[in-house]
Amino acid sequence: MLKYVLKRLLYMIPILLGVTLITFLLFNVVGGDPALQAAGRYATPEQVQLVKAELGLDRGLPAQYLFFVKQIVSFDFGRSWSTKQTISKMIMDGVGASLSLTIPAFFLTVFLSISIALLIAYFRGTFVDRAIFVICLAAISLSSLVYILYMQYYFSFQLGLFPISGWSPDWLERWEYLTLPIFIFVSISLGGSVIFYRTIFMDEIFQDYVRTARAKGLSHTAVLFKHILRNALIPIITIVVIEMPALILGSLLLESYFGIPGLGGMIFQALQSADFPVIKAMTFISAFLYMIFQLISDVLYVVVDPKVQLK
Amino acid sequence: MKRVFCSSNLKVGFAGAFFLSIALSLISCTSKKNNLANELRIASANLKGLDPVATGDETSSNVIALLYDTLFQYQYLKRPLTIEPNLADGMPQVSKDGLVHTIKIKKGIFFSDDASFSGGKGRELVSQDFVYSWKRLCDPRLASEGFWLFDGKVEGLDDWRKAVQKDGKNFDAPVPGFQTPDSSTIVIKLSRPFYQLHNILAMVYTAPVPKEAVDKYGKEMVNHAVGTGPFRLESWTRNSQISLVKNPHYHGVYPSVGDTGDAEKGRLAMAGQKIPFVDRLIFYEIVEDQPIWLKFLKGDTDITAIPKDNFDAAIKNKDVAPDLAAKGVKLDRAPGYDLTYTSFNMLDPLFKNNVNLRYAVAQAQDTKTTIEKFQNGRGIEAQSIIPPELESYDPNFKNARLEFKVEKAKEYLAIAGYPGGKGLPELEYMVTNSSTARQGAELFQTDLGRLGIKVKISAVSWPQFLERLRDRKFQVTGAAWVADYPDAENFLALLYSKNASPGPNNSNFSNPEFDKLFEQAARTPPGPARNALYQKMRDISAEQLPIIPSTHREGYSLYHGWVTNYKANSVIVDRFKYVQIDVPKRTQLKEKL
Numbered sequence: 001m002l003k004y005v006l007k008r009l010l011y012m013i014p015i016l017l018g019v020t021l022i023t024f025l026l027f028n029v030v031g032g033d034p035a036l037q038a039a040g041r042y043a044t045p046e047q048v049q050l051v052k053a054e055l056g057l058d059r060g061l062p063a064q065y066l067f068f069v070k071q072i073v074s075f076d077f078g079r080s081w082s083t084k085q086t087i088s089k090m091i092m093d094g095v096g097a098s099l100s101l102t103i104p105a106f107f108l109t110v111f112l113s114i115s116i117a118l119l120i121a122y123f124r125g126t127f128v129d130r131a132i133f134v135i136c137l138a139a140i141s142l143s144s145l146v147y148i149l150y151m152q153y154y155f156s157f158q159l160g161l162f163p164i165s166g167w168s169p170d171w172l173e174r175w176e177y178l179t180l181p182i183f184i185f186v187s188i189s190l191g192g193s194v195i196f197y198r199t200i201f202m203d204e205i206f207q208d209y210v211r212t213a214r215a216k217g218l219s220h221t222a223v224l225f226k227h228i229l230r231n232a233l234i235p236i237i238t239i240v241v242i243e244m245p246a247l248i249l250g251s252l253l254l255e256s257y258f259g260i261p262g263l264g265g266m267i268f269q270a271l272q273s274a275d276f277p278v279i280k281a282m283t284f285i286s287a288f289l290y291m292i293f294q295l296i297s298d299v300l301y302v303v304v305d306p307k308v309q310l311k
Numbered sequence: 312m313k314r315v316f317c318s319s320n321l322k323v324g325f326a327g328a329f330f331l332s333i334a335l336s337l338i339s340c341t342s343k344k345n346n347l348a349n350e351l352r353i354a355s356a357n358l359k360g361l362d363p364v365a366t367g368d369e370t371s372s373n374v375i376a377l378l379y380d381t382l383f384q385y386q387y388l389k390r391p392l393t394i395e396p397n398l399a400d401g402m403p404q405v406s407k408d409g410l411v412h413t414i415k416i417k418k419g420i421f422f423s424d425d426a427s428f429s430g431g432k433g434r435e436l437v438s439q440d441f442v443y444s445w446k447r448l449c450d451p452r453l454a455s456e457g458f459w460l461f462d463g464k465v466e467g468l469d470d471w472r473k474a475v476q477k478d479g480k481n482f483d484a485p486v487p488g489f490q491t492p493d494s495s496t497i498v499i500k501l502s503r504p505f506y507q508l509h510n511i512l513a514m515v516y517t518a519p520v521p522k523e524a525v526d527k528y529g530k531e532m533v534n535h536a537v538g539t540g541p542f543r544l545e546s547w548t549r550n551s552q553i554s555l556v557k558n559p560h561y562h563g564v565y566p567s568v569g570d571t572g573d574a575e576k577g578r579l580a581m582a583g584q585k586i587p588f589v590d591r592l593i594f595y596e597i598v599e600d601q602p603i604w605l606k607f608l609k610g611d612t613d614i615t616a617i618p619k620d621n622f623d624a625a626i627k628n629k630d631v632a633p634d635l636a637a638k639g640v641k642l643d644r645a646p647g648y649d650l651t652y653t654s655f656n657m658l659d660p661l662f663k664n665n666v667n668l669r670y671a672v673a674q675a676q677d678t679k680t681t682i683e684k685f686q687n688g689r690g691i692e693a694q695s696i697i698p699p700e701l702e703s704y705d706p707n708f709k710n711a712r713l714e715f716k717v718e719k720a721k722e723y724l725a726i727a728g729y730p731g732g733k734g735l736p737e738l739e740y741m742v743t744n745s746s747t748a749r750q751g752a753e754l755f756q757t758d759l760g761r762l763g764i765k766v767k768i769s770a771v772s773w774p775q776f777l778e779r780l781r782d783r784k785f786q787v788t789g790a791a792w793v794a795d796y797p798d799a800e801n802f803l804a805l806l807y808s809k810n811a812s813p814g815p816n817n818s819n820f821s822n823p824e825f826d827k828l829f830e831q832a833a834r835t836p837p838g839p840a841r842n843a844l845y846q847k848m849r850d851i852s853a854e855q856l857p858i859i860p861s862t863h864r865e866g867y868s869l870y871h872g873w874v875t876n877y878k879a880n881s882v883i884v885d886r887f888k889y890v891q892i893d894v895p896k897r898t899q900l901k902e903k904l
Contacts, residue, residue: 036778039454043813050476051454083359084366084533085549093549149601157605164609165602166595167551257599261550265598269357269550274773 001302008295019287020072024065027276028057034276038081068280077281082273087281090266097167098250098262101178105185106247109193110240112186117197118224121205132194139191148257151184165259181254200235204228233304241297245289249282349894350591351874351887352612354603357550357596360533363518364448367456369793369881372515374594376885377555379518379538382414382441383509385797385883388569388578391700392797392882394509397563398436398519398539400495402509409504409836414497414512416441420562423544425537427527436539437494440519445489447525448516451476457516464508465489466500504834506841510796515884541587541888555592561585565876565889578876581891588876588891607869610901613892614870614877622687625869629688639872639900645879646700647864648794650693650802651681653755654818654858656785661736666855667727668735670712672787673859674720675758678713682862685751689867693860695849696802702837703799703845710853713860717761724762732763741785744770751789781813790817790858797882799845803829806852820857873897 028034036043039051052058055078056067071077077087120129156164162180204210205228213223250264263282270278356370363375384397396402400415422433448455449462451472461468467487474481490498499508511517524537536544541563542555567582581588597603600618607615617625625632631642653676655662655669662669682690694710697703721731729735740755742748749770756766766787771779779785792815794801804810807829808821825848832844852858868879873896876889 034774036774036781043454043456045813047451047454047458048813050451054452054454079530084362084530085360090549097551152601153605157609160609164605164611165597167548169546169548257602259551259595259597259602261548261596265550269598276774 001299005295005299008298012291012295015291016284016288017069019284020069021065023280023283024068027280028061028064034081071281072284078277080270080275080278082270082275082278087278090278091263091281091285094250094261094263094266095248097260098255098264099248100171100174101181101185101254101260101262102247102251104178105182106189106240106243108182109186109189110236113190113193113197114229114236116190116194117201118229120194120198121201121228122220122224124202124205133198136191136194139187140195144188144253147184147188148253151180151187152257155180155183165257167259167261177258177260181251181258181260185251185254196239197232197236200232201228204231207231230304234301237300237304238297241293241300242290244293244296245286248289249286347894347898348591349589349892350593351589351614351890351892352593352595353614353887354597354606354612355594357598358547358553358594361536361544361547362532363444363515363520364453364455364457365533367516373884373887374553374555375515375518375536376540377542377592377888378536378540378544379515379520380420380540381513381515381518382416383513384885385513385880386568387566387883387886387889388573388878389566390570391702392880394513397513399512409506409834410501412499412501412508414499416495416497417562418495420539421560422521422524422537422539423558425521425524425535427521427523427537433537434521434523436519438491438497439494440521441497441517442486442489442491443522444520445517446471446482446486447520449486450482452479455516457514460511460514460516464501464503464505466502468502506833506836507796507798507800510798514795541885542592545591550596552596553594555594557587557590561587561888563587563888573878578878581876587888592887607871608904610871610897610904613874614868614890617687617867617869619687622689622867626687626867631869635869638903640869641872641874643868643870643877643879645866645868645881646698647690647866648698648700648797648882649791649864650696650698651690651789651791651861651864652693652696652858653861654788654790655856656783656787657818657820657857658783659786661738661786665727667723668729669856669859671720671723671727671762672759672764673712673856674714674716674723675762675764676713676859676861677715677754677758678861679715681751681754684754685747686862686864690862690864693863694853696805696852696858696860697799697845697849698794698802698863701794701797701799701802703842703849705846708846708849710860712853712856720762724764729764732765735764737765737767739767739769739786741769741771741776741779741788743773743776748789755787755789780817783812783819788817789861794882799842799849800829800832803832803845803848803852806848806857818857820855822851822855825851871897872900 035048035052035055035057038055039048043051049058056064075088079085080087080090116132120132123129152164156162163177166177168174168177210223210227213227248263249267250262252264252268254260255262255265256268266278267282269275270282355373358374359368359371360366361371361375361378363379366372366375380398382397382399383394385392386395398416398420400417403412403414405412416436416438420436422428422436424431424433428434445461447453448457448460449468449472452475465486465488471481471484471486474484488500488502490500492498501508518538520532521537524535525532528535534547541558541561543558545554545556547553563586565581565584565586567579569579573579595606595612597606600620603615604618604621606612625635626642627633631640653672657663678692682688682692691699692713694708694713699706724730724732738759740752742752749768752768752770756768759766792802792805805815806818806820806825807816808826810816811819811821828844828848832841832848835841835844866879866881868877870877873893875891875893878886880886
């Protein structure tokens with residue numbers, strides 16, 4: 001397996017170089033002169049020239065590309081054009097805030113949706129199954145903005161149960177502000193997740209090994225937890241691991257509405273102000289995270305199912 | 312199996328109830344504590360940074376102005392805006408030719424304590440701090456957006472910049488136009504008369520920053536504040552909130568002179584008292600309208616602008632809605648000192664030589680709809696490039712060519728050689744790709760469609776927008792200009808030919824007579840003679856219409872009944888230093904919310 005992992009890591013290098021090249025071309029060649037944006041609206045040609053020199057944009061394209069690769073390798077993406085802050089620091093500051101919202105919310109969603117899906121699987125074909133399925137379908141048909149707007153209005157403003165928005169750098173104090181966004185995250189995600197896991201469990205329930213286990217006299221509970229759940233772990237792991245990069249990158253809407261200083265809001269602002277260095281850094285980091293977690297997901301398959309062989 | 316699920320659910324339920332109760336008790340403690348604090352809380356957009364020369368956006372300026380101080384400021388209550396000394400010890404002495412300005416600074420003013428000073432104690436402000444800070448502003452390596460303030464106006468500055476550009480070590484070389492005969496005197500020598508100098512010395516770009524702090528923090532000055540302002544930086548969680556605490560040694564006092572109605576509104580009750588009145592000022596960085604609005608309604612913030620979608624609920628007949636008024640909420644309206652306009656590219660042959668085509672477009676524009684749909688009625692139809700409240704503004708001036716009259720517009724179009732739009736190529740209206748900008752462009756398209764003129768909307772990214780303006784590659788676009796200082800010159804500069812793109816004259820209008828008047832006005836001290844020159848320039852722009860003035864927006868702010876002394880004004884960026892909070896009244900009124 002070690003050989004496989006090393007091979008995959010080696011494969012990542014040309015792919016990442018490809019990502020860097022495309023990102024570089026998109027922002028430095030196709031998207032107009034970045035120095036004009038960085039220099040400000042009324043900068044004179046001389047000022048633009050100075051900014052070019054400052055940003056290294058007065059060099060040839062190959063030299064600029066190498067500089068970009070060097071920035072990536074050293075995790076020093078320079079400074080934001082908009083805020084003049086160090087991008088690496090902006091990322092490090094934002095990632096903790098994003099994760100403190102998304103990680104508990106995501107795992108709570110996974111736990112609840114697997115529990116509910118198992119319950120439905122147990123009661124398959126009954127009124128409970130159909131009722132939960134319809135509720136889930138209704139839940140996913142609503143826009144996430146509706147959840148946020150109404151829950152913030154009702155729970156925070158009308159009932160006064162939670163702060164309307166806010167944040168605390170203190171880990172203990174911040175839960176006061178995170179409780180409602182986490183609850184909304186779970187509410188938004190639960191419907192889709194339950195349907196997804198229900199489908200997985202239903203697929204497994206009709207497998208031959210389940211019939212065999214039942215024929216041997218195993219109880220429904222034992223079949224469900226010992227056999228079906230274990231065999232359903234591969235798709236569960238896939239979805240959990242593949243979601244990880246998105247969790248790290250934060251939740252744009254929840255962060256914006258609840259004043260959580262995470263990466264989602266940072267990316268949104270960078271897009272709004274055409275802050276190319278930040279966008280470039282986040283594009284690369286997103287691609288890198290997706291590749292790493294894809295690899296982790298593959299490795300975990302082997303851990304949960306010894307029949308899987310990585311070649 | 313059912314029992315297993317029940318038991319598991321019960322555990323989850325108990326755990327949930329437990330955490331919820333902890334959360335609720337925390338919330339309850341926090342809100343009670345917050346009600347008793349002498350704090351002013353404001354929702355603001357995201358803050359970029361705290362270095363006066365490195366950030367130019369409105370939000371950052373509003374915060375920087377409270378941490379740093381400037382030589383001059385505007386009288387808080389008096390209108391029209393009048394400049395007065397702040398860090399300066401009196402108004403400057405100006406030579407007869409207007410070229411030499413001698414400014415004395417107040418003694419006994421100290422920078423806030425900071426690790427960059429020896430022993431961590433803030434030292435006394437001296438005249439050299441100003442010169443150092445202005446050199447930073449003009450340092451070509453920093454490429455500050457505020458450099459235009461001194462650009463081409465100070466003796467020897469261009470040569471100094473060239474030397475610094477060649478070698479950064481030349482930064483310490485003197486600029487002949489910035490002199491400090493002693494530690495409390497500054498002499499500014501101008502290369503040409505510039506009567507707005509005192510206005511620009513009231514802008515936060517020119518605030519003194521100690522060299523020690525810059526040496527210690529370098530580019531990280533964006534995250535530090537070492538000023539002499541009414542507040543000191545307590546903490547800043549980026550994209551969340553910034554907290555400022557009162558500077559107990561601040562030199563400022565509350566004004567004794569007000570405008571009509573200020574005394575009746577209780578705004579003069581604290582005359583002569585030391586400011587600031589609040590112990591702490593918190594800016595919540597919130598980007599979405601709903602939380603901004605709900606936080607205000609809940610009393611978690613004290614003063615707010617009104618989000619577009621909440622305007623109808625907040626305002627009835629240009630006053631506070633009765634349900635809000637019953638809760639003690641008050642309204643303050645203030646002119647925006649701004650202009651929104653449609654800009655033609657006067658280098659485009661289609662418009663350059665055809666004033667009647669410009670008239671046709673102007674008379675086809677339905678400005679009333681723009682004000683109603685895009686500004687919630689918060690604005691007035693512009694009659695000229697000069698907004699109200701400025702000294703040279705004439706409320707009786709009307710430009711008939713800006714009236715929305717489709718028939719008249721059709722007549723002009725026919726005179727222009729395109730009856731019913733025939734023969735006129737499709738116009739291109741350039742906008743940024745935001746939804747509001749697109750909607751504005753669609754209204755323009757509809758307005759001109761009535762004349763038979765076809766308009767293609769070209770929505771581009773912000774960098775592309777800038778690039779096309781800079782390269783003068785556009786035909787028509789919409790724009791807005793907000794005053795840097797309350798002087799019509801700041802608006803008339805939009806049409807001065809030497810300010811053509813990449814400068815602020817995006818229409819690239821060039822009129823020798825206008826230029827001559829602009830230069831003559833620059834040499835003329837403030838007063839009736841200069842106002843007359845401004846009005847002549849206004850008349851040329853009204854006749855030529857290289858830009859079509861559209862609206863002057865008006866700012867609406869709401870504040871709670873426990874807030875006193877608040878008077879909105881977009882130019883007075885440090886206005887929160889005058890605001891007072893009645894803490895017992897807050898506790899009492901919050902019960903009603």
